[in-house]
Amino acid sequence: MTATIRPRGSAASATQTTGPDRTGQGRRLLAAAAALGLAVTPHVAAAQSLLNVSYDPTRELYREVNEAFINHRVAEGHDRPQIETSHGGSGSQARSVIDGLRAQVVTLALGADIDEIASRGLLPEDWQARLPHNSSPYTSTIVFLVREGNPKNLGDWGDLVQDGVEVITPNPKTSGGARWNYLAAWAWAERNDQDPREFLTQLFANVPVLDTGARGSTTTFTQRGLGDVLLAWENEAYLALEELGEDSFDIVIPSVSMLTEPPVAVVDRNIEDEAQGELAQAYLEFLYSPEGQALAFKHFYRAWDDSAADPEDVARFPELELVSIEEFGGWGQAQDEHFGDGGTFDQIYQVK
Amino acid sequence: MRALVAKSPMPGFGLGMGITITMLSLVVLLPIGALVLHGLNFGLANNWQVVGTERVMASLFLSFRLALLAALFNLVFGVILAWVLARYEFPGRRVVDAIVDLPFALPTAVAGIALTALYAPNGLFGAFVRDWLAPLGNFLLSPLGVEFSGRIAYTQWGILIALVFVGLPFVVRTVQPVIAEIEREVEEASATLGASRAHTLRRVILPMLMPAALTGFALSLARAVGEYGSVIFIAGNIPMRTEIAPLLIVIRLEEFNYDAASAIGIAMLLVSFALLLVINLIQIWSRRRVGDV
Numbered sequence: 075m076t077a078t079i080r081p082r083g084s085a086a087s088a089t090q091t092t093g094p095d096r097t098g099q100g101r102r103l104l105a106a107a108a109a110l111g112l113a114v115t116p117h118v119a120a121a122q123s124l125l126n127v128s129y130d131p132t133r134e135l136y137r138e139v140n141e142a143f144i145n146h147r148v149a150e151g152h153d154r155p156q157i158e159t160s161h162g163g164s165g166s167q168a169r170s171v172i173d174g175l176r177a178q179v180v181t182l183a184l185g186a187d188i189d190e191i192a193s194r195g196l197l198p199e200d201w202q203a204r205l206p207h208n209s210s211p212y213t214s215t216i217v218f219l220v221r222e223g224n225p226k227n228l229g230d231w232g233d234l235v236q237d238g239v240e241v242i243t244p245n246p247k248t249s250g251g252a253r254w255n256y257l258a259a260w261a262w263a264e265r266n267d268q269d270p271r272e273f274l275t276q277l278f279a280n281v282p283v284l285d286t287g288a289r290g291s292t293t294t295f296t297q298r299g300l301g302d303v304l305l306a307w308e309n310e311a312y313l314a315l316e317e318l319g320e321d322s323f324d325i326v327i328p329s330v331s332m333l334t335e336p337p338v339a340v341v342d343r344n345i346e347d348e349a350q351g352e353l354a355q356a357y358l359e360f361l362y363s364p365e366g367q368a369l370a371f372k373h374f375y376r377a378w379d380d381s382a383a384d385p386e387d388v389a390r391f392p393e394l395e396l397v398s399i400e401e402f403g404g405w406g407q408a409q410d411e412h413f414g415d416g417g418t419f420d421q422i423y424q425v426k
Numbered sequence: 427m428r429a430l431v432a433k434s435p436m437p438g439f440g441l442g443m444g445i446t447i448t449m450l451s452l453v454v455l456l457p458i459g460a461l462v463l464h465g466l467n468f469g470l471a472n473n474w475q476v477v478g479t480e481r482v483m484a485s486l487f488l489s490f491r492l493a494l495l496a497a498l499f500n501l502v503f504g505v506i507l508a509w510v511l512a513r514y515e516f517p518g519r520r521v522v523d524a525i526v527d528l529p530f531a532l533p534t535a536v537a538g539i540a541l542t543a544l545y546a547p548n549g550l551f552g553a554f555v556r557d558w559l560a561p562l563g564n565f566l567l568s569p570l571g572v573e574f575s576g577r578i579a580y581t582q583w584g585i586l587i588a589l590v591f592v593g594l595p596f597v598v599r600t601v602q603p604v605i606a607e608i609e610r611e612v613e614e615a616s617a618t619l620g621a622s623r624a625h626t627l628r629r630v631i632l633p634m635l636m637p638a639a640l641t642g643f644a645l646s647l648a649r650a651v652g653e654y655g656s657v658i659f660i661a662g663n664i665p666m667r668t669e670i671a672p673l674l675i676v677i678r679l680e681e682f683n684y685d686a687a688s689a690i691g692i693a694m695l696l697v698s699f700a701l702l703l704v705i706n707l708i709q710i711w712s713r714r715r716v717g718d719v
Contacts, residue, residue: 165680172682190682245663247677283580284663286676299548300580415683423665424480 123156124354127177129164129250129336130289131310135373136181142369143360147353155353163287164250171196171341178345178354181338183250185209186405188339196343210335211361212375215396216251216258218326219295219304219311226302230328231262234303235276242301244291245284246412246419250336252288253413255305258332260412261397265330275422296323307334308391309374333396461695464688476689481665482674486690489671490697492582493650496589501643504597505635511598512605526598529591534655541588542660545578552578580662585670588657589650596649597642604638636712644705651698 128136140157148154160167160175164183171177172194182188185202192199202209220228226239234241244252256274263273283300285291288310295304296318303326306314311325338358345351360366364382371383380388402408412418465473476482511523529537545552560576567574578584608631616626654672662668671694678687 163680169679169682245677248680281664282662284665286658286663286673290659298542298546298579300546413681415678415681415686420481 122153122353123158124179124350124357125175125177126157126159126179126181126357127167127171127175128159128161128181129167129183130161130287131251131307131313132181132336133159133161134313135309135369135375138369138373139361139366142365143357146360146365147356157357163248165248176344177341178350179338179357180341181336183334183336184253184405185335185337185399186253186409187250188337189405189409191341196341197339198342201339202337204340205338205358206362207378208335209337209339211338211358211366212336212370212377214308214334214336214375215331215394216254216305216328216334217308217311217331218328219306219314220302220324220326222322222324224324224326228303228326231259231273231277231330232266232268234259235273235280239280239303240282240301241277241280241303241305242283242285242291242295243281243305244288245286248286249288249291251307251310252291252305253408254307254332254334256412256419257399257402257408258305258328258330258397261332261401262328262330271418271421274418278422308376312374312390327392327394330395330397333398335399458695461688461691464684465692468685468689472685473689473692476686477693481669482671482690482693484666485669485671485674486693486697488582488585488669489651489694490701492585492589492670493647493653496586496593496650497643497647499586499590500593500597500646501639504594504642504646505601505639507594508598508602508605512602526595529593530595534592534653535659537591538588538656538659541584541591541656542579545584545587545660547577547579549579579660580668582668584660584662585657585668588660589653592653592656593646593650596645597639600638600642600645601635604635608634633712633715637709640705640709640712644702647701647705648698651694 126136126140136159140159144155144157160170160177162170164187168180168182168187168190171180171191180188180191185208188197188201189199191197192201198204205211207213218228220226226233226236228234228239233239243255246252246256259274259277260270263270283291283294285294288307291304292306292310292314295301296314304311308325315323315325338361340351340354340358342351345354361370362379364379367377367379367381368383368387370377371380371387376391377383399405399408402411410417477486507526511519511526543549545555547553547556555578556576560574563574575581578587612630613626616630617623621629652672654670654676657670658673661670661673663673671690675687675690678684678690
């Protein structure tokens with residue numbers, strides 16, 4: 075079929091390279107390939123390094139946590155460890171670990187993603203009982219980010235289904251945060267005598283864009299000027315205020331929301347020796363230490379221990395009714411019922 | 427015994443063929459083979475059960491329909507662009523020529539974000555379309571009962587624009603060298619024999635461009651069908667309306683449903699294969715009709 079394709083010789087940009095030049099290029103290419111080959115098989119002392127595979131909005135948090143933890147280890151008299159963190163959508167991060175990314179520690183957006191890793195035998199099924207507070211060193215919730223002055227006067231979940239209100243949320247299929255959004259709306263409907271399915275169908279009829287991740291939705295709302303309200307992690311909403319100026323957006327706290335628990339775990343199968351296991355364990359325990367908790371507060375997470383935190387960081391979180399995932403029967407059940415193939419979310423788009 | 431392959435006077439056939447087969451196997455056949463194998467293990471009926479659902483069908487239909495439209499658009503305007511670049515001398519011709527390659531060079535995510543920023547309701551073109559073009563169009567078309575929302579980004583229009591963008595260079599780059607090689611004498615002969623300009627264009631020039639243009643069309647189509655990086659930013663990704671098939675594959679992967687993902691992948695592969703086959707047949711037919719160019 076490509077009989078008539080010819081090289082671009084006749085186009086204006088033709089450059090003819092002469093013989094010796096070309097061999098030089100070839101050699102350089104070989105050298106580059108060799109360098110690449112070396113680059114993909116790094117030999118770092120395994121015991122001194124950790125890879126933490128995390129989700130999207132924790133970039134800022136773990137940048138500081140890693141630094142503090144390294145200093146903490148050195149102060150304790152250990153060798154200086156090397157901590158790396160990788161960020162992305164929670165689900166795809168979990169898939170990378172399942173497909174062989176050698177993460178010693180996972181800190182993801184929801185338990186279901188770590189359950190999935192556990193179901194492939196990389197860590198015990200009861201991983202969530204190994205650390206305090208359901209293995210969640212910090213929690214957050216889902217709030218509304220609206221435009222300055224709240225022009226559409228949106229105060230609670232019920233207001234989001236009005237005609238002419240545009241709601242921005244990521245796709246629950248690809249985003250961990252969006253699943254929490256969905257369940258929070260469901261919980262509100264149940265408490266306010268509405269049929270949750272009907273309510274969510276109306277809500278998603280007002281959604282013009284489903285981005286694949288939480289950051290994508292934040293961009294759509296803040297930069298592209300689309301939508302009246304963004305359903306966001308509380309920490310992400312505060313971050314947006316901090317980054318983009320408090321005079322362009324407001325945070326609205328609904329009456330009911332989810333207690334979102336982004337859990338952490340050591341991936342046992344990827345631990346190479348005892349020393350690395352100890353390091354991984356110490357890393358997660360550091361998150362529970364007063365110092366680690368203070369950092370979580372600082373980055374707009376609701377943590378547990380405020381003994382070392384700046385009181386201002388603690389005081390800025392308003393009170394609201396927080397619903398635990400246990401009300402939905404835990405992630406194992408909620409995942410299948412709502413977000414699995416043919417679950418309640420799929421049904422929203424099948425009714426035409 | 428006769429040799430299976432006729433001996434060629436050109437040396438290096440064995441080595442060349444060996445490298446070709448090895449490369450082709452490693453780079454193309456292996457991944458596609460793995461995909462098909464996965465599908466076979468899953469079972470024919472199961473595959474169909476995945477693909478036959480309303481939502482998957484809607485996304486496949488959307489992907490192929492918009493890819494065809496974008497490729498058609500690129501076919502017409504790519505040929506015109508190639509003609510202008512190959513036939514006329516004008517200041518800045520080389521710059522235009524270089525610009526045509528940009529969609530090749532730009533990472534697709536960058537293209538997607540740039541297009542979204544331009545066509546979003548608060549973007550440069552987005553605002554223009556919403557405030558001027560859409561009201562004007564709606565005024566003119568109102569007797570027909572057609573209404574245009576005025577939104578480009580996050581609708582099927584946005585997807586179409588992204589697909590046109592990534593596919594344009596294929597047609598231009600395949601057609602341009604052919605135009606450059608058409609000899610003027612052919613046109614002059616046609617004119618001396620009394621053909622009008624339109625007649626020369628239709629009966630002399632276009633048949634010669636046809637095979638190359640079709641190749642460009644096929645490449646542009648193939649690229650558009652599989653495009654993910656740029657579309658994902660500008661499509662609204664709403665199921666049944668603006669959800670492209672490649673996104674649905676990613677969604678199935680996020681659900682850890684590798685079987686369903688491979689089933690949709692195979693369906694896309696089959697449709698693409700059928701489309702390319704048809705295009706090839708048209709090419710063969712057109713070559714028979716006008717002779718090889």
